[in-house]
Amino acid sequence: MRKKAAFALLFTFAFVLTGCMNDVAELYEGHAYDTGVFSENYYSTWNDSLKNSVATVAKTYDVTSINSFQIDKDEDFNQLWEPDGYRSGTTEPYSFLRDTPHEDAGYGYGPSNNLISIDDAFARGFLSRLYDGRIQCDGYYAKSRVQIDGAGYGALFPKEMVNYRYFALSVRGADMSVNNNFFVNVNINLTFYVYNHDIALYVPYLFQMKNLPIKTNYNSQVTIFGFYFAGVMGADVNLLKRASGMSITFSLEGDYEDYTIDREDTTEGKEHFALMLYEVLLPKSTWN
Amino acid sequence: MDLKKRLYALVDKYDALIIFLVIECLALTAFSLADANIIFRYLGFLISLVLIPFALMFTSKREWLSLGLFSIPLVIIAFLTGFSTFTLSMGFGTLDNLSVVLGTLAFFFLGFAVRRVRKFKIDIALLAIGAAMALLVFLGLIYSLYQYGPFHASLYEGLVYYYDGRLFVVSEETKWLLGFSFVEISINYVSLFGAMLSTALTALLYISPKTEPRKFAIVAVIGLIGLLSIVLIPNIEALILLIPVFLFALGYRFIRSREKVGIVVQYAFFALLGIAGIALLVVILNNAGVSFIRNALAGNAFLNRLFNTNRIMSPVNAVLAPMFTAGGFFGFPITYIDGLVANTGAFEFEIVKEGGLLAFLAIIAFLLLVIFSLARYSAKSPDKGHIKIVILSLLIAVFLNGSLLWDTFPLIYESDYYFSFFRSAPYLIVLFLIGYAYYPLSGKPLIEEPEEIVLASETANADHLANSDEEEIKL
Numbered sequence: 001m002r003k004k005a006a007f008a009l010l011f012t013f014a015f016v017l018t019g020c021m022n023d024v025a026e027l028y029e030g031h032a033y034d035t036g037v038f039s040e041n042y043y044s045t046w047n048d049s050l051k052n053s054v055a056t057v058a059k060t061y062d063v064t065s066i067n068s069f070q071i072d073k074d075e076d077f078n079q080l081w082e083p084d085g086y087r088s089g090t091t092e093p094y095s096f097l098r099d100t101p102h103e104d105a106g107y108g109y110g111p112s113n114n115l116i117s118i119d120d121a122f123a124r125g126f127l128s129r130l131y132d133g134r135i136q137c138d139g140y141y142a143k144s145r146v147q148i149d150g151a152g153y154g155a156l157f158p159k160e161m162v163n164y165r166y167f168a169l170s171v172r173g174a175d176m177s178v179n180n181n182f183f184v185n186v187n188i189n190l191t192f193y194v195y196n197h198d199i200a201l202y203v204p205y206l207f208q209m210k211n212l213p214i215k216t217n218y219n220s221q222v223t224i225f226g227f228y229f230a231g232v233m234g235a236d237v238n239l240l241k242r243a244s245g246m247s248i249t250f251s252l253e254g255d256y257e258d259y260t261i262d263r264e265d266t267t268e269g270k271e272h273f274a275l276m277l278y279e280v281l282l283p284k285s286t287w288n
Numbered sequence: 289m290d291l292k293k294r295l296y297a298l299v300d301k302y303d304a305l306i307i308f309l310v311i312e313c314l315a316l317t318a319f320s321l322a323d324a325n326i327i328f329r330y331l332g333f334l335i336s337l338v339l340i341p342f343a344l345m346f347t348s349k350r351e352w353l354s355l356g357l358f359s360i361p362l363v364i365i366a367f368l369t370g371f372s373t374f375t376l377s378m379g380f381g382t383l384d385n386l387s388v389v390l391g392t393l394a395f396f397f398l399g400f401a402v403r404r405v406r407k408f409k410i411d412i413a414l415l416a417i418g419a420a421m422a423l424l425v426f427l428g429l430i431y432s433l434y435q436y437g438p439f440h441a442s443l444y445e446g447l448v449y450y451y452d453g454r455l456f457v458v459s460e461e462t463k464w465l466l467g468f469s470f471v472e473i474s475i476n477y478v479s480l481f482g483a484m485l486s487t488a489l490t491a492l493l494y495i496s497p498k499t500e501p502r503k504f505a506i507v508a509v510i511g512l513i514g515l516l517s518i519v520l521i522p523n524i525e526a527l528i529l530l531i532p533v534f535l536f537a538l539g540y541r542f543i544r545s546r547e548k549v550g551i552v553v554q555y556a557f558f559a560l561l562g563i564a565g566i567a568l569l570v571v572i573l574n575n576a577g578v579s580f581i582r583n584a585l586a587g588n589a590f591l592n593r594l595f596n597t598n599r600i601m602s603p604v605n606a607v608l609a610p611m612f613t614a615g616g617f618f619g620f621p622i623t624y625i626d627g628l629v630a631n632t633g634a635f636e637f638e639i640v641k642e643g644g645l646l647a648f649l650a651i652i653a654f655l656l657l658v659i660f661s662l663a664r665y666s667a668k669s670p671d672k673g674h675i676k677i678v679i680l681s682l683l684i685a686v687f688l689n690g691s692l693l694w695d696t697f698p699l700i701y702e703s704d705y706y707f708s709f710f711r712s713a714p715y716l717i718v719l720f721l722i723g724y725a726y727y728p729l730s731g732k733p734l735i736e737e738p739e740e741i742v743l744a745s746e747t748a749n750a751d752h753l754a755n756s757d758e759e760e761i762k763l
Binding site: 031 | 452
């Protein structure tokens with residue numbers, strides 16, 4: 001009996017001492033990335049594995065206006081393949097503006113298709129802002145956006161992607177000027193990483209989303225850009241199975257001499273331009 | 289008389305079963321199994337019905353009268369926390385609301401009546417409550433240590449993390465088994481349970497580890513789980529609130545000349561009561577809009593700071609002021625959002641939201657009656673020292689935690705989910721103990737009159753008891 005009690009005690013201590021401590025794994029001082037000072041709020045974190053253990057790009061795909069979609073309002077959801085743009089079981093398109101997580105599920109596009117609602121493993125961490133279904137700035141401004149410079153960010157997913165249908169990114173542009181309501185053309189490089197156990201490296205698959213007209217200082221309005229994997233990758237579509245990481249970088253397309261997209265650039269007269277990411281969506285994906 | 293004999297025989301036959309049911313009900317409530325307090329309230333009500341014959345047989349008329357007067361505020365509390373503008377607008381549901389009324393009265397009555405069952409031992413009931421609650425707290429503690437590590441509230445003080453796109457302060461939360469899953473909950477909520485368990489340690493002042501090693505070990509484990517659940521977070525405020533509890537226990541155990549000290553304590557208590565009463569009256573009149581009080585407070589910088597603009601009084605005023613309006617008289621409707629979200633941290637003021645002015649006055653009256661009853665219980669009851677010290681310490685601990693650290697919105701991720709103190713498991717346990725420790729404000733309970741105990745224990749004397757005792761209720 002005493003041995004059993006001692007074993008139970010030992011097991012308990014072992015459990016505690018080897019605790020995962022998940023809940024304190026990613027902590028920040030105060031309101032991280034929400035200081036109200038533009039230059040302090042860049043999120044530029046790259047997972048070490050995506051910096052140091054990456055193979056050369058396996059394949060590059062061009063995402064063009066032909067094989068992609070761009071959504072600014074409810075009617076634009078009809079660009080999606082059926083029945084993706086419609087509320088479940090109806091012919092009513094999703095609401096672009098209704099994006100209160102949970103409450104607007106089944107009605108708003110973001111709340112109905114976000115990654116957290118697909119798998120709650122996405123709920124933890126700063127990047128949960130990109131997975132929560134808030135696709136725009138509606139007063140939750142600082143609570144939902146992730147501000148990046150050209151070098152972007154790279155993160156591992158909490159699980160591996162098993163099935164996937166299409167990708168969507170809710171985004172807007174911002175600079176520190178007083179100018180309002182204009183577009184900046186941007187090339188977004190989206191990379192998915194699939195871990196190859198044989199070479200112990202992450203193999204990147206690059207999607208170049210070129211010349212996207214980004215609403216900038218546009219009353220905080222966003223645009224959803226996206227593409228169907230089958231539409232862009234064709235027969236290669238299965239290559240992304242077990243993808244476990246993703247990165248986003250960007251560059252400016254065109255003549256923007258007065259802009260810099262390097263957060264460290266202190267050149268006088270240069271205006272800092274940043275992308276404000278609101279949501280990364282992989283609707284109808286499954287994860288393992 | 290046949291009926292009476294038959295009743296005695298019935299009572300003798302089924303008392304063990306009734307005791308088992310009572311203890312089972314208390315243990316399930318203390319463990320908050322499946323977070324199904326509604327079921328435990330109804331269960332308590334059903335068991336209390338069974339206990340009615342016991343109460344009728346072993347309670348004198350004078351006691352019934354005293355109990356009736358004592359219970360008036362509790363009846364008001366029960367009805368107004370069950371059915372009010374607040375509960376109706378929150379949509380709790382009629383069955384749930386009815387269970388609050390019945391459960392509140394039933395758990396108090398359970399404590400009162402079960403003491404009349406001869407074979408009932410409060411030691412066992414306290415151990416069952418302690419063990420069940422300790423298991424609940426232990427599970428939360430282990431999972432919390434697993435997820436945060438020890439001392440996370442200090443080590444990561446002020447640090448935040450993100451969940452579901454939202455920001456949370458890690459040092460304000462811990463893990464808790466709610467229903468069948470773990471949730472993130474405020475450390476103050478958990479510390480209430482920890483404080484209740486910690487009071488078991490006070491019993492060790494009476495239990496000898498040499499002569500009663502088993503009891504000593506069980507009580508120590510229960511108490512330590514409670515204490516560790518506070519220390520390992522750590523919740524400094526809850527730890528500070530344990531100091532007066534343990535000081536009281538030490539004083540209760542070791543001060544020899546109790547009568548002399550008792551008089552001093554009595555004077556000090558009445559002095560404190562007077563000051564608190566005047567302060568409360570000023571606060572109430574201020575919120576009732578009595579102009580000369582309001583102007584006097586607002587016109588003096590110190591008084592204004594004391595009664596209006598400090599961080600304790602601001603939420604209290606936000607709650608008290610609406611109770612004088614027609615809409616808030618019987619609890620707040622959902623439109624009284626400022627009053628509803630004001631975090632007073634005190635169940636005495638939270639009841640205003642739930643039941644309005646009458647409930648507020650009733651809880652104040654009930655608290656006073658309980659204090660007087662407990663003082664008599666402490667001085668007069670033949671219960672063993674370790675029983676009395678645990679009951680008194682536990683009630684003091686709940687009073688302090690409930691008055692200063694009660695968190696109405698303890699769920700971290702569902703911060704709009706209202707937790708009512710008057711629908712909680714600790715409240716039911718406390719009511720049971722108040723009922724158990726209930727002592728008439730004059731005279732002794734019938735069960736503690738030596739001759740009555742003898743009479744009650746011997747069926748043969750039943751007739752004599754029924755014929756001779758004028759005070760016993762006629763069946």
